[in-house]
Every structure is written in C-alpha cells, then in structure tokens.
Amino acid sequence: MAATIKDVARLAEVSIKTVSRVVNQEAHVTEMVRTRVQQAIDSLGYAPNISARRLVQQRSYVICILLHTGGVSQSALIHKILEVAYEYDYDILIQTYFPSLTRSKNKLASLIAERRIDGLVTTPPCDTDEFLLNLVRKAHIPLVQITPYNRIDGIPFISGDDYQGALMMAEHLIGLGHRRIAFLMGPRSHRASIDRLYGYRAALDLHHLAYDECLVLDSEFNFDGGYTAARMAMALTDPPSAIFAGNDEAGLGVIYALNEMGIAVPERVSVCGFDDLSQSKNVWPGLSSVHYPVNEIAEQALEMLVAMLQNKELQQKQVILPVRLVLRGSTGSAAGAG
Amino acid sequence: MAATIKDVARLAEVSIKTVSRVVNQEAHVTEMVRTRVQQAIDSLGYAPNISARRLVQQRSYVICILLHTGGVSQSALIHKILEVAYEYDYDILIQTYFPSLTRSKNKLASLIAERRIDGLVTTPPCDTDEFLLNLVRKAHIPLVQITPYNRIDGIPFISGDDYQGALMMAEHLIGLGHRRIAFLMGPRSHRASIDRLYGYRAALDLHHLAYDECLVLDSEFNFDGGYTAARMAMALTDPPSAIFAGNDEAGLGVIYALNEMGIAVPERVSVCGFDDLSQSKNVWPGLSSVHYPVNEIAEQALEMLVAMLQNKELQQKQVILPVRLVLRGSTGSAAGAG
DNA sequence: TTGTATGCGTTATCAG
DNA sequence: CTGATAACGCATACAA
Numbered sequence: 001m002a003a004t005i006k007d008v009a010r011l012a013e014v015s016i017k018t019v020s021r022v023v024n025q026e027a028h029v030t031e032m033v034r035t036r037v038q039q040a041i042d043s044l045g046y047a048p049n050i051s052a053r054r055l056v057q058q059r060s061y062v063i064c065i066l067l068h069t070g071g072v073s074q075s076a077l078i079h080k081i082l083e084v085a086y087e088y089d090y091d092i093l094i095q096t097y098f099p100s101l102t103r104s105k106n107k108l109a110s111l112i113a114e115r116r117i118d119g120l121v122t123t124p125p126c127d128t129d130e131f132l133l134n135l136v137r138k139a140h141i142p143l144v145q146i147t148p149y150n151r152i153d154g155i156p157f158i159s160g161d162d163y164q165g166a167l168m169m170a171e172h173l174i175g176l177g178h179r180r181i182a183f184l185m186g187p188r189s190h191r192a193s194i195d196r197l198y199g200y201r202a203a204l205d206l207h208h209l210a211y212d213e214c215l216v217l218d219s220e221f222n223f224d225g226g227y228t229a230a231r232m233a234m235a236l237t238d239p240p241s242a243i244f245a246g247n248d249e250a251g252l253g254v255i256y257a258l259n260e261m262g263i264a265v266p267e268r269v270s271v272c273g274f275d276d277l278s279q280s281k282n283v284w285p286g287l288s289s290v291h292y293p294v295n296e297i298a299e300q301a302l303e304m305l306v307a308m309l310q311n312k313e314l315q316q317k318q319v320i321l322p323v324r325l326v327l328r329g330s331t332g333s334a335a336g337a338g
Numbered sequence: 339m340a341a342t343i344k345d346v347a348r349l350a351e352v353s354i355k356t357v358s359r360v361v362n363q364e365a366h367v368t369e370m371v372r373t374r375v376q377q378a379i380d381s382l383g384y385a386p387n388i389s390a391r392r393l394v395q396q397r398s399y400v401i402c403i404l405l406h407t408g409g410v411s412q413s414a415l416i417h418k419i420l421e422v423a424y425e426y427d428y429d430i431l432i433q434t435y436f437p438s439l440t441r442s443k444n445k446l447a448s449l450i451a452e453r454r455i456d457g458l459v460t461t462p463p464c465d466t467d468e469f470l471l472n473l474v475r476k477a478h479i480p481l482v483q484i485t486p487y488n489r490i491d492g493i494p495f496i497s498g499d500d501y502q503g504a505l506m507m508a509e510h511l512i513g514l515g516h517r518r519i520a521f522l523m524g525p526r527s528h529r530a531s532i533d534r535l536y537g538y539r540a541a542l543d544l545h546h547l548a549y550d551e552c553l554v555l556d557s558e559f560n561f562d563g564g565y566t567a568a569r570m571a572m573a574l575t576d577p578p579s580a581i582f583a584g585n586d587e588a589g590l591g592v593i594y595a596l597n598e599m600g601i602a603v604p605e606r607v608s609v610c611g612f613d614d615l616s617q618s619k620n621v622w623p624g625l626s627s628v629h630y631p632v633n634e635i636a637e638q639a640l641e642m643l644v645a646m647l648q649n650k651e652l653q654q655k656q657v658i659l660p661v662r663l664v665l666r667g668s669t670g671s672a673a674g675a676g
Numbered sequence: 677t678t679g680t681a682t683g684c685g686t687t688a689t690c691a692g
Numbered sequence: 693c694t695g696a697t698a699a700c701g702c703a704t705a706c707a708a
Contacts (some may be wrong), residue, residue, distance in 0.1 A: 047451030052685035113385035
C-alpha cells in the first residue's frame with residue numbers, strides 16, 4: 001500500500017498539516033522540522049495523491065487541447081505543448097474535436113461538467129464552433145486560441161504573422177523573376193487563409209504586378225487540395241511559373257502533382273508553402289516555406305492560459321509572432337528570367 | 339456552483355445512494371424513482387465529479403502512453419489510441435520518455451507514485467529501460483508493449499508481423515528482377531529490426547540468391563539514417579538495384595538521397611520501406627511499403643490493458659498481427675531485367 | 677428496493 | 693510555528 005500523508009506525519013511525529021506545508025513548500029516551518037519531515041517522506045517514498053488534491057482544490061490541473069484530426073501537421077506543436085505543460089505541472093488532455101459533431105460536443109461538455117479540465121486551447125478549425133464558445137462562457141473555462149479561425153472578442157489568441165509571411169514569400173518569388181504566381185487559398189472562412197492571401201496581393205501591388213483572379217485557386221489546406229489545385233493551375237491557358245500553396249500540406253500535394261505531370265520543380269515551376277512542417281525539408285527538392293514558430297506559440301499559449309487560471313491579468317491578449325522564410329530547392333529563378 | 343450528488347438527491351427526494359445507483363446504472367431501482375432522479379439530474383445539469391470518484395475508487399482512469407520524441411511517425415497510432423480510449427472511458431496521458439534520462443525517470447516515477455495513471459503502453463524504444471520495468475513491477479502497474487524492443491517475460495505485447503512483411507517485400511523485389519537488394523537495418527537491439535532482417539534473408543534463401551554482407555547497412559530508423567545509408571549503398575563497387583529501408587522514415591531519406599544524386603526512382607533504383615506511414619503515399623513517386631496495422635494495434639493494446647486493469651485473464655498475451663504489401667511508384671522492374 | 681454512515685487523502689480554517 | 697478538525701464529492705458496507 002502506498003504511503004499517505006498520515007503515515008509521514010506519524011513517522012515524523014508532526015501533524016499532517018505540517019507535512020502538507022513541507023510538501024507544498026510553504027513558509028512557517030522550522031528548518032529542523034522540515035528536514036525531519038523530508039526524511040520521513042523519503043524513507044516512506046511518499047508522494048501526494050493527486051486525486052485527493054484535485055478534489056479539495058476543485059481543480060484538475062489538466063489542460064485540454066482541441067485538435068482536428070486529419071493531419072500529421074500538428075505533431076510538432078503537440079510535442080512542444082506536452083513539454084511546456086510538464087514545466088507548469090499541468091497534464092495535457094488531447095481531444096479530437098470536430099465542430100458541429102454531436103459526439104464531439106457531448107464529450108467536451110462532459111469534460112467540463114465533470115471538472116476534468118481547467119482550461120482549453122483550440123487549434124484550427126476547432127474554434128469555428130458556437131457551441132464551444134457558449135460552453136466556455138457559461139462554465140467560465142479559460143480558453144486560448146491558436147491561429148484562430150475567427151478572432152473572438154475577449155478571447156485571447158496567439159498566431160504567426162500570416163500576412164507578413166505571405167508578403168515576404170511572394171516578394172521572394174517576384175525577386176526570382178516570377179510574374180505569374182498562382183496562390184492556393186485555404187478555407188475562406190479561416191482568418192489565416194485570408195491574411196495569407198492579402199500578403200500575396202500586397203506583394204503584387206508593391207511590385208506593380210497585375211492581380212489575376214484566375215491565379216487564385218480555392219483549395220483545401222491538405223495534400224489532396226494542393227494536388228487538385230496544382231493540376232487546375234497548370235491547365236490554365238497561361239499557366240503560372242510559380243505556385244504558392246497556402247500551407248505546406250497543400251504544397252506537398254503540388255509537388256507530387258507536378259512530378260506526376262512531368263513538370264520539373266523548380267526548373268519549370270517553383271513551389272512554396274507555408275508553415276514549415278518537419279516533412280517539408282524531407283521531400284525532394286525541399287519545399288521552400290514560411291517558418292511558423294510553433295514552439296513559441298505553444299509556449300506562449302500555455303503561459304497565457306496558466307496566467308488566466310491563476311486569475312492574473314494578461315499583459316497581451318492578442319499575440320502575433322514574426323515568421324521567417326526558409327528557402328529550399330523548390331523555388332528557383334523563373335524560366336525566362338535573366 | 340456546479341451541482342453535486344446531494345443537490346440531486348434533495349431535488350429528487352431520495353438518498354444520495356439512490357442517485358449514485360442511477361448514475362452508475364446499477365440495478366435495484368424502481369423505474370419510477372429512476373426517472374425522477376434522471377429528471378433531477380437533467381434539470382440541474384449534474385455530472386459526477388471525476389476527482390471525487392477517482393479518490394474513492396483509488397484509480398485514475400488514465401492510461402499513459404510512452405512515446406519517444408523525434409518523429410512524426412506515430413501520429414496515426416496516437417490518433418487511434420485517443421479514439422479507442424474514449425470508448426473505454428479512459429483518458430490518455432501522452433508522455434515523452436527517453437530511456438535512461440533522469441528527468442524522464444523522475445517524471446514517470448511520480449506519475450505512478452501520485453497515482454495519476456493506472457496503466458502503461460510503451461512504444462519503441464521506450465521499453466528498453468530496466469528502470470521502467472522495475473517500476474511497473476514494484477507498483478504492479480499493468481503494461482502493454484507495442485512492437486517491443488525486447489519481448490519481456492510475462493509482459494504482454496502486440497506487434498505486426500515484421501518477419502513476414504519483410505519476406506513478402508523482398509520477394510516482391512526479387513520478382514521484379516532485382517538481384518542486388520540493399521537492406522537498411524534499424525537498431526540491432528530492436529527486435530523488429532532483426533525480424534525484418536531475417537525476413538529479407540529468408541526471401542534471398544528461398545530464391546537461392548547469395549547473401550552479400552556489404553548490402554546490409556546499419557542505419558537509424560529515421561530520415562537521416564536512410565539518407566546516409568543510401569549514399570553509402572550507392573558508393574559500393576557493385577551498387578544495388580533496389581534499396582529496402584527498414585522503415586518508411588528511412589525510406590524517405592533514401593528517396594531524397596537518390597534524387598539528390600540524380601538517380602531515377604524506380605527506373606535505376608527501386609526503393610521500399612516498412613510501416614506505411616501516411617506521408618509515404620504523398621512523396622513522389624509514392625513509397626512502396628509494408629502496411630503496419632496501427633489501428634488494430636491500438637485497439638488491441640488498449641483492450642489488453644483494460645482487461646488487465648479489470649483483473650481479467652488475457653486470452654492471448656503475445657499478439658502478432660498480419661501485415662500486407664502496399665505497392666506504389668518507388669518499386670519497379672530491375673533495369674536489366676526482362 | 678432504499679437509506680445511513682464512514683472513509684478516500686488532501687488542503688484550509690482557525691485556534692493554540 | 694504548529695496542530696486538530698472540517699470540508700471536498702463520491703462510493704460502498706451495512707442496515708432497514
């Protein structure tokens with residue numbers, strides 16, 4: 001049987017409250033008593049029972065992160081979140097969540113009702129859901145959005161600089177001599193998609209290049225979306241010399257499609273993406289991308305959430321982190337360019 | 339304030355025990371009483387407090403899954419485990435674990451000591467650790483190994499059929515006319531690596547092909563390992579016409595390296611891997627692989643663990659699931675073959 | 677079929 | 693600086 005606080009108290013010949021003080025590093029304990037208690041703890045191999053602590057404190061010390069399935073794309077984020085949560089002594093409960101699915105709703109509702117979780121982090125597109133918002137508002141569960149679908153009044157979020165990233169990447173392509181650059185949009189309801197589109201357009205404007213509607217293709221933010229859109233782009237009467245995919249998953253689909261069509265990358269068509277997934281460097285010829293600072297995002301998202309859980313005021317509720325270009329083999333000079 | 343069992347009891351004018359019976363679907367409750375209680379539950383929005391339940395039952399209803407970081411390769415497994423655990427009403431705690439790292443050991447030890455987890459699932463190479471084994475034995479924490487590094491006496495495991503898979507894939511290559519087939523080993527201490535090597539050798543034997551030691555290269559089970567080994571293989575005096583990577587991650591490295599060297603896949607060299615990661619089909623020209631049944635593995639691993647947690651006898655403690663070939667563009671006829 | 681009383685292992689209050 | 697005692701919300705013998 002595992003040792004309890006009473007066993008320690010008995011052995012150290014103190015009250016349980018004193019043991020509790022030592023365990024929780026509170027003040028008002030003589031150094032002598034403290035060491036005596038510590039010895040008792042060590043010799044019994046005592047560790048506090050988490051369930052009891054959670055019950056009396058009315059908190060679970062669990063943070064739930066909502067993930068839409070369907071991709072491998074967020075594994076770096078998850079890993080970092082796990083790591084950071086460890087530091088804060090919070091457990092992470094990963095929950096796959098499909099907005100508007102009854103099953104998902106019920107699960108999330110009971111997670112909150114049963115007080116299994118103290119706070120929530122959403123990743124796109126899990127935050128597209130009114131139900132979730134009502135739930136957290138009613139239950140007063142703090143929530144932080146990562147790369148929000150929509151920014152919601154009063155809800156803190158953290159994101160990379162989608163606009164600036166797209167602007168930089170588009171300028172890079174223009175600098176390589178590309179004049180006809182296709183852009184593969186993600187979902188139009190997703191803020192990041194729109195911001196990336198605006199960045200792309202801003203670059204065209206800056207360099208006095210005409211904006212051709214035909215070159216902006218709607219696509220899902222995944223492999224198949226990129227694959228399909230690339231085939232459509234190359235079927236245009238005047239096909240592009242570069243394809244800017246709204247994210248890396250789509251970018252990988254573009255590369256695959258071009259290979260299949262026998263179109264050399266980057267000799268005939270340059271390709272780039274957005275996010276800088278770990279896979280992107282492992283695919284020939286290396287997918288140029290905009291590095292999204294997932295590590296910093298994970299860190300700050302948890303930092304914000306933990307602060308909220310401690311009823312601290314957030315210094316900043318809207319955080320947009322800088323991004324940077326990562327250039328690999330998939331982007332090169334335009335065929336006809338000097 | 340959230341409703342408690344007492345609130346429900348008061349409203350329904352019954353004792354808390356009766357409420358408990360209704361909540362836990364026990365027998366011996368009149369239908370009339372049951373519905374009255376249910377109404378009270380609904381109207382109060384009552385849900386049992388998990389922490390209280392866990393405290394009194396002395397169980398956490400949390401299963402910990404140990405993951406070595408460093409790859410994206412297990413995301414499909416994780417997703418499935420999450421899904422299955424949901425059905426069993428267990429929470430999953432994902433813990434990154436590096437064998438022999440003090441920090442990891444401490445974390446795991448406290449997870450167990452604080453009774454945060456009821457059971458453990460390991461993925462390679464987290465089960466290479468004596469410390470972990472001693473821990474679970476001492477604390478009587480049930481453990482299931484997925485694709486064990488070493489099979490450990492008395493500890494149930496579940497795996498795919500590594501030997502058979504490698505045998506089939508090697509035979510497929512031989513059938514395509516390949517005679518010199520390089521094999522990229524994973525860690526020699528890993529059971530799966532060895533089994534896959536044996537499968538490869540068995541295929542050679544079956545077809546009366548000589549076993550050339552030079553063609554078996556030690557490599558890590560990751561991209562860089564495959565990349566490096568591929569370059570070594572092609573630098574041999576008599577280079578292979580096919581490279582069989584011990585897993586897909588390495589296989590992706592092989593494809594990249596060959597592309598970089600200007601060696602056409604599969605025209606000049608065929609490539610295949612093992613595991614059938616989701617990425618493998620998205621990389622041109624599609625990596626032929628041995629499909630590892632991760633979904634079934636996840637299902638059965640949890641099923642076994644839950645059974646152990648309920649003190650049921652396991653019908654089978656050693657489960658090896660069949661695998662199948664998934665052929666894509668990366669394997670083709672040997673250059674000189676008819 | 678239903679209810680009462682006790683304990684699970686902590687933390688917190690307040691008195692000493 | 694230290695300790696006795698009461699919560700926390702639920703499950704479970706045991707009694708009715």
